[in-house]
């Protein structure tokens with residue numbers, strides 16, 4: 347079901363309420379009250395327009411925006427686009443760890459392209475911060491031999507809810523449906539209960555599952571040692587919190 351008409355309907359309805367609100371008061375209110383209400387309306391209308399526009403942006407992982415935020419550590423920022431996750435790339439002497447894939451194989455291909463621009467090292471590991479479609483549902487595009495690793499809790503949640511979430515997300519917009527159409531749900535090769543360490547030779551990452559928060563299988567990726575303590579904390583929050 348395409349949700350677009352409903353969003354416009356919602357926006358139109360809200361607008362009608364606002365006009366009705368004003369017309370009633372325009373006859374009986376003095377000039378100050380009118381001005382006050384006019385000021386109040388502007389942000390609401392803008393916010394409504396913002397919601398509609400944001401939903402309509404195709405959630406594409408951007409190419410050419412990759413940042414090095416510390417030695418070994420790179421991020422592809424989400425550009426504040428709805429349903430685009432921040433992507434982490436950890437480059438070690440013995441291989442690369444990628445954190446999240448973006449929504450669908452098309453976005454994952456962009457991620458793989460960005461890795462190739464940074465290093466010729468092979469992608470040894472892929473981990474995912476949680477099972478929602480914009481985080482891990484591009485795993486099928488990763489090269490054979492990539493070890494997909496995350497917690498048992500996340501695997502169980504993907505098995506239980508993955509297909510339903512794909513169906514739900516497809517209803518958000520035609521663009522999202524297009525990105526998710528080719529998706530095959532790929533299971534991890536390796537799972538852990540609470541913690542695992544990925545050693546890339548000269549840098550290692552600790553994968554941590556501390557219980558449920560945003561989802562039942564949330565994962566944190568912690569990079570100890572000589573990387574100035576920067577770390578990727580949980581779903582959807584890498585650049586601001588870890589660098590600032």
Ligand SMILES: [Zn+2]
Pocket residue numbers: 476478560581
């Ligand atoms: Zn999520």
